[in-house]
Amino acid sequence: xxxxxxxxxxxxxxxxxxxxxxxxxxxxxxxxxxxxxxxxxxxxxxxxxxxxxxxxxxxxxxxxxxxxxxxxxxxxxxxxxxxxxxxxxxxxxxxxxxxxxxxxxxxxxxxxxxxxxxxxxxxxxxxxxxxxxxxxxxxxxxxxxxxxxxxxxxxxxxxxxxxxxxxxxxxxxxxxxxxxxxxxxxxxxxxxxxxxxxxxxxxxxxxxxxxxxxxxxxxxxxxxxxxxxxxxxxxxxxxxxxxxxxxxxxxxxxxxxxxxxxxxxxxxxxxxxxxxxxxxxxxxxxxxxxxxxxxxxxxxxxxxxxxx
Amino acid sequence: xxxxxxxxxxxxxxxxxxxxxxxxxxxxxxxxxxxxxxxxxxxxxxxxxxxxxxxxxxxxxxxxxxxxxxxxxxxxxxxxxxxxxxxxxxxxxxxxxxxxxxxxxxxxxxxxxxxxxxxxxxxxxxxxxxxxxxxxxxxxxxxxxxxxxxxxxxxxxxxxxxxxxxxxxxxxxxxxxxxxxxxxxxxxxxxxxxxxxxxxxxxxxxxxxxxxxxxxxxxxxxxxxxxxxxxxxxxxxxxxxxxxxxxxxxxx
Ligand SMILES: Cc1cc2nc3c(=O)[nH]c(=O)nc-3n(C[C@H](O)[C@H](O)[C@H](O)COP(=O)(O)OP(=O)(O)OC[C@H]3O[C@@H](n4cnc5c(N)ncnc54)[C@H](O)[C@@H]3O)c2cc1C
Ligand SMILES: Cc1cc2nc3c(=O)[nH]c(=O)nc-3n(C[C@H](O)[C@H](O)[C@H](O)COP(=O)(O)OP(=O)(O)OC[C@H]3O[C@@H](n4cnc5c(N)ncnc54)[C@H](O)[C@@H]3O)c2cc1C
Numbered sequence: 075x076x077x078x079x080x081x082x083x084x085x086x087x088x089x090x091x092x093x094x095x096x097x098x099x100x101x102x103x104x105x106x107x108x109x110x111x112x113x114x115x116x117x118x119x120x121x122x123x124x125x126x127x128x129x130x131x132x133x134x135x136x137x138x139x140x141x142x143x144x145x146x147x148x149x150x151x152x153x154x155x156x157x158x159x160x161x162x163x164x165x166x167x168x169x170x171x172x173x174x175x176x177x178x179x180x181x182x183x184x185x186x187x188x189x190x191x192x193x194x195x196x197x198x199x200x201x202x203x204x205x206x207x208x209x210x211x212x213x214x215x216x217x218x219x220x221x222x223x224x225x226x227x228x229x230x231x232x233x234x235x236x237x238x239x240x241x242x243x244x245x246x247x248x249x250x251x252x253x254x255x256x257x258x259x260x261x262x263x264x265x266x267x268x269x270x271x272x273x274x275x276x277x278x279x280x281x282x283x284x285x286x287x288x289x290x291x292x293x294x295x296x297x298x299x300x301x302x303x304x305x306x307x308x309x310x311x312x313x314x315x316x317x318x319x320x321x322x323x324x325x326x327x328x329x330x331x332x333x334x335x336x337x338x339x340x341x342x343x344x345x346x347x348x349x350x351x352x353x354x355x356x357x358x359x360x361x362x363x364x365x366x367x368x369x370x371x372x373x374x375x376x377x378x379x380x381x382x
Numbered sequence: 383x384x385x386x387x388x389x390x391x392x393x394x395x396x397x398x399x400x401x402x403x404x405x406x407x408x409x410x411x412x413x414x415x416x417x418x419x420x421x422x423x424x425x426x427x428x429x430x431x432x433x434x435x436x437x438x439x440x441x442x443x444x445x446x447x448x449x450x451x452x453x454x455x456x457x458x459x460x461x462x463x464x465x466x467x468x469x470x471x472x473x474x475x476x477x478x479x480x481x482x483x484x485x486x487x488x489x490x491x492x493x494x495x496x497x498x499x500x501x502x503x504x505x506x507x508x509x510x511x512x513x514x515x516x517x518x519x520x521x522x523x524x525x526x527x528x529x530x531x532x533x534x535x536x537x538x539x540x541x542x543x544x545x546x547x548x549x550x551x552x553x554x555x556x557x558x559x560x561x562x563x564x565x566x567x568x569x570x571x572x573x574x575x576x577x578x579x580x581x582x583x584x585x586x587x588x589x590x591x592x593x594x595x596x597x598x599x600x601x602x603x604x605x606x607x608x609x610x611x612x613x614x615x616x617x618x619x620x621x622x623x624x625x626x627x628x629x630x631x632x633x634x
Contacts (some may be wrong), residue, residue, distance in 0.1 A: 084545065143550070144513065145522055167543040169522040171525050174478070174513035183479050183599045186508045196602065201506055202399045206408050209602040248553040249522035252538060265544070269632070293633060301562060311528065311542045311563060318420075318502065318562060320544065326632040336398060343610055347630045349622065355615075362629065364613035367622050377619040382633070 075194055076105035078155055080173075081122050082223075085112045085140060088121040089265045091164040093228035096125050098221045099162050100229070101191030103204045105129055108235075109154055111147055113140035123235040138243055141251040142168050148175035149244035155180065155216065160194070165220040165321075166265075173220050182214035187321075189225035203317040203340040223265060224323040224344065254380035257312050264296045264315065269326045272298035272315055272342075273308070274373055276331020276352065280308040285371070286330065288379040298322070298342075300332045316341035331371050334359025351375075383450040383532070383554075384439045385428040388515075389421040389457055389486055391450040391503045393507075413464040417453040419498025422460075423560040426496055426567040427530060429461040436532050437496075439463050443488050445481055449470040451583060458578035459570035465583035468591065475597065478506075482514035483593045489519050494555060496537065500524050501559040512559035518582035522552040 077099040082091040092108065099106050106127055110119045111134040119133040132154060138146050151172065154159050162175060163169035165187040175185035189207075190198035196211045197219060270366060271286050271293070283297070290297050298320070301314040315322055317340035327345035332338060334350070334357055341349070343362050350363035353370050360366040367374060393399055394414040402409050417425075431437040441458035443466040444450040454465035468484055470476060476484075491496065502509035516523035526628075528547065531538045532554075540549045541562045570578070584589025588595065616622045626633045 132564070141548070141550075144516075144525075150519060166540075167526060170406045170509050171513065173522075175517035175523075177510070178479060178514035178517040181479075183477050183597065184508075184510050184514075185599070186510060200391065200607070201604075202408060203504065203507070204399050204607055205399045206604050207607050208604045211602050213598040248520075248521065248556075250551050252551050253547040254543075254546065254548045302420060310546060311454065311561075312544060312546050317504070317507065321494035325628070326630075337395070347609075347626070347632045349626070361612045363609045365622055365625055366613070366615045367619070368615060369618075372544070374619060378623070381619050381623045 075103040076107065076158045077103050077160040077162055078158040079106055079108045080151065080161065080169065081108050081110040081118065082164045082166055082168060083110065083112060083118045084324050085114055085116065085118070088118045090228055091166060091223040092122060093125055093231070094223040094226040095140050095162050095164055096127050096229040098191055098226045099160070100127050102160055102194045104318065107132060107158065109134065109151065111139040111150055113137050119237045123237050124231045124233050126230040126233045128233050130235050133237055134240045134242060136183065136243055137246045142172070143248035143249055143251060144172035144175055145249045147172040147245045148179060150242060152179045153177045153242060154240070158218055160217045160219065162190050162219050162221055163291065164223050165288065169220050170269040173218060177218040180216055180218065182216050182218055184218045185210060185212055186220050187222045188219055189222050203336050205279065205336065222321055224321050225305060257310055261290060262294065262296045264298055264313070264320050264322055267296035268324050269292045269295035270295045270322055270324045271295050271328040272332060273303055273330050274300035274332030275302040275306065276305060277308060283309060285375040289375065289382065300338050330375065332359055333357050334362065383437045384492065384496040385431060385437045386488065386492055386497045387421070387424045387428050387440060387442045387457065387462065388497070388499050388511070389425065389442050389444050389453050390418040390500070390503045391415055391446050391453045392418040392503050394395070394400070395419055395504055395506070401604055401606045404539065404603055407601065407604050415449070417456050418500050418503045420502060420560050423562070423564050424498040425457050425460050425462060426565045427560060431532065432461065432567065441466060441492060443468065443485065445476055445484055445588070446470055454583055455578050456570065458581040459575040460568065463575070464581055466568065467583050467585045468588050469585055470588045471609055476595070477597045477599050478508050478510040479514055480595055480597065481511050481570040481592060482518055484591055485515050486518045487591045489515070496554065497557045499559045501561055512557050516557040521555050521557050523557045524550055524552050525559040527558050528561050530558055530564065535627040584585065
C-alpha cells in the first residue's frame with residue numbers, strides 16, 4: 075500500500091491543501107509520495123519534502139505543466155501512478171479537472187470529495203449538498219480519490235524527504251492555454267483562512283463590499299460571498315462559498331446578508347463558530363449560527379468594525 | 383455542427399432529502415424530480431449556439447429508467463431536436479464511469495462536434511462524468527465553463543477556477559462542462575412543450591451497449607449528517623464581540 079499525493083500549488087507556493095492531503099493519506103498508508111507537477115517548481119518540491127510523513131517527492135518540472143492542463147497532467151499522473159495503490163488529489167478546480175481523467179484512463183471509478191478515510195478501501199463523502207453522508211467502498215485495484223481539504227487537519231512541516239526529478243513530458247496539441255484573469259489579493263485565501271466574512275444579496279452591490287474590508291483587515295479574514303452576490307456581479311466567481319463553489323471550515327465564519335440556502339450551508343456549515351447578521355429574524359442561516367444578530371447590516375458593519 | 387447534451391434526472395434543488403431509516407440511501411419516494419440544473423445550463427448553451435447559426439442540431443441523451451424521458455422532453459421543449467434514452471431498470475445505480483462509457487458509445491455513433499455536460503449532478507455531487515468522457519474519447523476538455531466561443535474548428539472556453547478565470551483553446555470535437563455563470567436558462571413555452579411531444583426519442587436498452595454494468599463502488603451506508611444546533615441571538619454588536627472573545631475565543 076502506498077499513496078501518490080498530487081501537490082496543490084500555483085508555481086509560486088505550495089498550498090496548505092497539500093499538507094491536508096498528506097494527513098488524509100496517512101489514514102491509508104505510511105508510504106506517501108508527493109508528485110509536484112508544474113513549471114519552475116524546485117522550491118515547491120523542496121517545501122513538499124518538508125511535510126511530515128512524506129517519504130519521497132517526485133518533481134516533474136516542465137513548461138507543459140505550468141497551467142495544469144488536464145490532458146497533460148492526467149497522462150503524467152497515469153504513468154507515475156503505476157507504482158502506487160492510491161492517488162489522492164485535492165477537490166479543488168485543479169484536482170476535479172484532471173482526476174476523473176486519470177480514473178477513466180485507468181478504467182476505475184473515482185471517489186469524489188471524501189471527508190474521512192475509514193480504511194484503505196472505504197471512504198466517507200457527502201452527497202445531496204451534505205444532506206446525506208455516504209460511506210462507500212471501492213473494489214478497484216487502484217483507488218482514485220479527491221479529498222475535501224477543509225475536512226482534514228494539515229500535516230506538520232518537520233520532514234526531510236528526498237526530491238527525485240522526473241523528465242517525462244506529456245502534451246496534447248488538442249488543448250492550449252490562452253490566458254488567465256487571476257484575483258490578486260493581499261488577504262488569505264478562502265480555503266486557508268482562519269476567519270471568513272461573507273456577503274450575500276443583502277449587500278445590494280459590489281461597492282458595499284468595502285464595508286467588509288475593514289473588518290476583514292482587523293480579523294485577518296478572507297472575504298467570501300453567496301452565489302446570489304456572484305451572479306449579480308457584485309464580486310468575482312472565485313469568492314463563491316457553497317455546494318458548487320468553495321467548501322470552507324474556518325474557526326470563524328461571519329455571514330452577512332445571506333439567507334442560508336442549503337447550497338450555501340453546504341459550503342460552510344463545518345465552520346467552528348458561525349455568526350449570522352441578517353435583518354430577517356426568520357432567515358434559515360440563524361438555525362446554524364452560534365451567534366445571530368438581527369439587524370440592518372448597514373448599521374451593524376460599521377459598529378462591528380469600530381468595536382474590534 | 384452537431385451538439386450532444388447528456389442530461390441527468392435528479393432531485394429538484396429545492397428539496398431537502400431525508401436519509402432512509404435503514405441507512406441504505408436517501409428516500410426518493412414522492413420527491414420532486416427535475417433536470418439537474420447544470421444540465422439545464424448545458425441545453426441552454428447548445429440552443430443558443432444553434433440560434434446563432436453555429437450549431438445545426440442539438441441531441442439530448444439521458445441514461446436512466448423510463449422516468450428520465452421527462453427530462454429528455456424538457457430538453458426537447460427548450461429547443462433540442464431529438465432525444466436518445468438509454469434505458470436501465472428502475473433502481474439500478476449507474477456510476478460515473480459507466481455513464482461515461484455509455485456516452486462514449488453515443489459519441490462514436492453520433493460523432494458530435496461538441497458535447498456539453500453539467501459540471502456536476504447536484505445529487506451525487508461527483509463532478510466526474512464530462513472529464514471521464516473526454517479521456518475515454520480522446521477529446522480535449524473545458525470544464526466549469528462561464529463562456530464558450532466557437533470559431534474555426536476550435537472552441538475557446540473560459541473556466542471558473544479557484545484563483546479566478548482561465549481561458550483555454552480546444553480543438554473540436556471537444557467536451558465542455560457548464561458552471562453557473564455560463565447563461566440563464568429560459569423557460570419552455572407552452573407551444574414548445576406541445577411541439578416537443580412530437581419530437582423523436584430513440585429508446586435503447588442499456589444491454590445493447592456492451593458496457594459492463596457491475597460497479598466496483600459499493601455504498602455501505604448513508605447517514606444523516608451531524609445536526610448543527612442553532613445558538614443564541616445576541617442583542618447588539620457589543621455583546622457579539624464580547625461572546626466571540628470570551629466565550630467562543632475565536633478572536634483576540
Ligand atoms: C445548482 C445550484 C447551485 C447553487 N450553488 C450555490 C453555492 O455554491 N453557493 C451559494 O451561496 N448558493 C448556491 N446556490 C444558490 C442558493 O440556492 C441561494 O439562491 C443563494 O445562496 C442565495 O444567496 P443569498 O443568501 O445571498 O440571497 P438571498 O437568499 O436573497 O438572501 C439575502 C438575505 O439578505 C438579507 N438582507 C437583505 N438586506 C439586508 C440588510 N440591509 N441587512 C441585513 N440583512 C439583509 C435578507 O433578509 C436575506 O436573508 C445554488 C443554487 C443552485 C440551483
Ligand atoms: C450513496 C451513493 C454514493 C455513491 N458514490 C459514488 C462514488 O463514490 N463514485 C461513483 O462513481 N459513483 C457513486 N455513486 C453513483 C452516483 O450517484 C451517480 O449515479 C453516478 O456517479 C452518475 O454520475 P454523476 O451524476 O455523479 O455525474 P456528475 O459527474 O456529477 O455529473 C455531471 C454531468 O454528467 C452528465 N450525466 C450524469 N449522469 C447522467 C445520466 N444518467 N444520463 C445522462 N447524463 C448524465 C450530466 O450532464 C451531468 O450534469 C453513488 C451513488 C449513491 C446512491
